[in-house]
Amino acid sequence: xxxxxxxxxxxxxxxxxxxxxxxxxxxxxxxxxxxxxxxxxxxxxxxxxxxxxxxxxxxxxxxxxxxxxxxxxxxxxxxxxxxxxxxxxxxxxxxxxxxxxxxxxxxxxxxxxxxxxxxxxxxxxxxxxxxxxxxxxxxxxxxxxxxxxxxxxxxxxxxxxxxxxxxxxxxxxxxxxxxxxxxxxxxxxxxxxxxxxxxxxxxxxxxxxxxxxxxxxxxxxxxxxxxxxxxxxxxxxxxxxxxxxxxxxxxxxxxxxxxxxxxxxxxxxxxxxxxxxxxxxxxxxxxxxxxxxxxxxxxxxxxxxxxxxxxxxxxxxxxxxxxxxxxxxxxxxxxxxxxxxxxxxxxxxxxxxxxxxxxxxxxxxxxxxxxxxxxxxxxxxxxxxxxxxxxxxxxxxxxxxxxxxxxxxxxxxxxxxxxxxxxxxxxxxx
Amino acid sequence: xxxxxxxxxxxxxxxxxxxxxxxxxxxxxxxxxxxxxxxxxxxxxxxxxxxxxxxxxxxxxxxxxxxxxxxxxxxxxxxxxxxxxxxxxxxxxxxxxxxxxxxxxxxxxxxxxxxxxxxxxxxxxxxxxxxxxxxxxxxxxxxxxxxxxxxxxxxxxxxxxxxxxxxxxxxxxxxxxxxxxxxxxxxxxxxxxxxxxxxxxxxxxxxxxxxxxxxxxxxxxxxxxxxxxxxxxxxxxxxxxxxxxxxxxxxxxxxxxxxxxxxxxxxxxxxxxxxx
Numbered sequence: 001x002x003x004x005x006x007x008x009x010x011x012x013x014x015x016x017x018x019x020x021x022x023x024x025x026x027x028x029x030x031x032x033x034x035x036x037x038x039x040x041x042x043x044x045x046x047x048x049x050x051x052x053x054x055x056x057x058x059x060x061x062x063x064x065x066x067x068x069x070x071x072x073x074x075x076x077x078x079x080x081x082x083x084x085x086x087x088x089x090x091x092x093x094x095x096x097x098x099x100x101x102x103x104x105x106x107x108x109x110x111x112x113x114x115x116x117x118x119x120x121x122x123x124x125x126x127x128x129x130x131x132x133x134x135x136x137x138x139x140x141x142x143x144x145x146x147x148x149x150x151x152x153x154x155x156x157x158x159x160x161x162x163x164x165x166x167x168x169x170x171x172x173x174x175x176x177x178x179x180x181x182x183x184x185x186x187x188x189x190x191x192x193x194x195x196x197x198x199x200x201x202x203x204x205x206x207x208x209x210x211x212x213x214x215x216x217x218x219x220x221x222x223x224x225x226x227x228x229x230x231x232x233x234x235x236x237x238x239x240x241x242x243x244x245x246x247x248x249x250x251x252x253x254x255x256x257x258x259x260x261x262x263x264x265x266x267x268x269x270x271x272x273x274x275x276x277x278x279x280x281x282x283x284x285x286x287x288x289x290x291x292x293x294x295x296x297x298x299x300x301x302x303x304x305x306x307x308x309x310x311x312x313x314x315x316x317x318x319x320x321x322x323x324x325x326x327x328x329x330x331x332x333x334x335x336x337x338x339x340x341x342x343x344x345x346x347x348x349x350x351x352x353x354x355x356x357x358x359x360x361x362x363x364x365x366x367x368x369x370x371x372x373x374x375x376x377x378x379x380x381x382x383x384x385x386x387x388x389x390x391x392x393x394x395x396x397x398x399x400x401x402x403x404x405x406x407x408x409x410x411x412x413x414x415x416x417x418x419x420x421x422x423x424x425x426x427x428x429x430x
Numbered sequence: 431x432x433x434x435x436x437x438x439x440x441x442x443x444x445x446x447x448x449x450x451x452x453x454x455x456x457x458x459x460x461x462x463x464x465x466x467x468x469x470x471x472x473x474x475x476x477x478x479x480x481x482x483x484x485x486x487x488x489x490x491x492x493x494x495x496x497x498x499x500x501x502x503x504x505x506x507x508x509x510x511x512x513x514x515x516x517x518x519x520x521x522x523x524x525x526x527x528x529x530x531x532x533x534x535x536x537x538x539x540x541x542x543x544x545x546x547x548x549x550x551x552x553x554x555x556x557x558x559x560x561x562x563x564x565x566x567x568x569x570x571x572x573x574x575x576x577x578x579x580x581x582x583x584x585x586x587x588x589x590x591x592x593x594x595x596x597x598x599x600x601x602x603x604x605x606x607x608x609x610x611x612x613x614x615x616x617x618x619x620x621x622x623x624x625x626x627x628x629x630x631x632x633x634x635x636x637x638x639x640x641x642x643x644x645x646x647x648x649x650x651x652x653x654x655x656x657x658x659x660x661x662x663x664x665x666x667x668x669x670x671x672x673x674x675x676x677x678x679x680x681x682x683x684x685x686x687x688x689x690x691x692x693x694x695x696x697x698x699x700x701x702x703x704x705x706x
Contacts, residue, residue, distance in 0.1 A: 084554065084557045136520060139576070140578060144551065147554035148550075220442060221442070232446070235446045241689055243637040243684055245637055246677045246681045256467060264468075350545060406545070410542045413542060
């Protein structure tokens with residue numbers, strides 16, 4: 001009677017649920033058998049053609065066919081729908097395989113418990129976190145992972161206007177041709193590298209200005225002798241509290257070259273005013289400055305929170321040693337703030353690379369330029385991509401760009417996050 | 431007073447003006463007579479409530495169903511807030527309190543997926559909602575906003591990590607179940623973080639423009655973000671004062687909410703900063 005684990009495992013490998021029955025968990029076994037049956041039925045009857053469609057992406061385009069005496073336009077295969085269905089089918093098959101493996105593991109684990117004669121109740125504990133995670137995982141799989149897979153696949157097709165837009169035409173797999181085009185074909189590579197350069201400059205500038213601006217404002221408020229600290233903080237939080245699309249659309253009007261109030265003030269002083277959003281250089285300055293207006297409050301709030309956490313003993317000890325306020329600032333405050341906010345710096349940098357709102361709502365990527373293909377002077381990779389998708393239907397190039405952005409950000413995030421305290425020593429906080 | 435302090439106060443006042451100016455200017459514009467962006471005076475010479483009345487009135491020469499947009503936005507934001515907060519709390523709790531196989535790798539996956547700019551998936555979502563017949567409905571929007579909520583769980587997890595484990599161990603000895611511990615010990619202690627999450631998900635749905643513009647096709651389904659953007663776009667700043675009035679009504683509730691709960695906000699942000 002010591003062979004429960006192996007027996008249950010093999011039975012479950014043979015057919016889902018048998019091992020559970022062997023372990024006398026009848027309800028669970030029945031559930032697994034039903035999943036097994038449903039899975040087999042689905043894969044055989046429904047999913048197989050979908051998976052096939054994923055490979056071929058359709059064989060018949062829209063075409064004319066002779067019906068009786070007249071030619072009629074017959075709808076062909078819709079490659080993009082076939083791709084989506086294929087991806088969904090693949091996910092269901094994958095899910096089925098995962099459940100199959102879980103079923104075997106479960107049977108073995110319970111069998112082992114029986115061999116050791118242990119109580120089966122405490123197994124409930126290991127299942128509980130998965131119960132909590134079930135709903136979130138389903139949501140993420142279908143509305144985050146599935147779209148990512150789909151978008152990645154698009155990059156390897158020729159899905160782009162004007163010649164490959166379903167349902168009129170078919171879409172085909174083209175391998176790495178899209179990436180090749182992006183890097184080597186001048187029309188695309190000039191735009192790509194130009195926009196990439198500006199994206200990086202923007203991300204660095206935006207992050208640095210908001211970060212140090214925020215620290216300075218926080219320190220300013222937190223000085224000894226400044227009264228109404230709460231009031232100042234509240235005042236400076238206002239730009240952050242106003243919805244971004246509202247404040248950005250307002251800013252867009254304020255910076256209007258002809259009628260905007262900013263240039264009106266310039267004129268009141270007898271100056272010409274500046275072409276804020278219409279000149280390539282000033283448009284770039286404008287987005288960075290407006291972004292400071294929105295971004296500084298976040299860092300300020302953070303740093304103020306951190307400042308209150310610094311132990312007063314440190315400053316008292318420094319006072320005893322006769323340190324000046326500058327020395328205290330340099331040797332206590334700054335290192336502490338920098339250390340505590342370092343992870344935020346990374347997230348802000350990543351966020352700025354994808355800062356869609358500021359660019360899209362403020363300049364819309366304009367001013368337009370002849371140097372770029374379907375992009376303006378202030379376009380970031382993400383806004384360019386949005387335009388490529390929505391306005392120009394260049395889906396494959398857009399997908400390729402999004403893969404590159406994702407790879408870049410993900411690599412950075414993993415490398416840096418792995419080193420942060422919270423990931424390595426999360427149990428130490430307790 | 432020391433010169434350093436005087437200088438600091440001056441700087442604070444200056445920053446305060448810069449922070450307030452655009453908002454103040456918009457509020458004042460919304461009360462100004464006429465409809466143009468241009469004006470000679472910062473403070474209007476003639477005041478009017480006409481623009482606010484106009485927002486809720488049907489006019490033949492343009493279609494701005496402001497009240498409908500407002501109601502839509504409120505519905506979407508509230509529903510997403512409830513669903514999203516629930517999902518995020520469950521995820522954070524599971525990761526913070528349980529040690530199970532695959533936990534670390536699942537967390538890394540969560541982190542990386544969270545980095546993927548959501549709207550890159552817009553094409554795929556569009557096709558999915560099309561096949562589900564949910565395009566141009568608010569349900570689609572609610573699903574989009576709450577389905578990915580789990581990915582933002584790190585702040586909440588950081589908070590849960592700081593709740594002493596001895597509390598639940600005591601409860602467990604007394605025979606409390608996992609669910610009981612979650613609802614009667616963890617949740618009451620987590621008010622700040624729950625407020626923070628609800629607030630950010632509510633605000634996120636309230637202000638989102640990218641997804642709303644893609645999914646909602648017909649003007650009577652629009653949310654405020656799409657509607658206001660469209661006023662600027664379609665009327666090319668000729669209805670500026672009307673737009674300003676619309677902005678004031680959108681911004682005031684959410685701004686007030688933020689100001690009112692800023693204490694929680696500070697806690698939430700700092701928890702996120704120092705604990706990941």
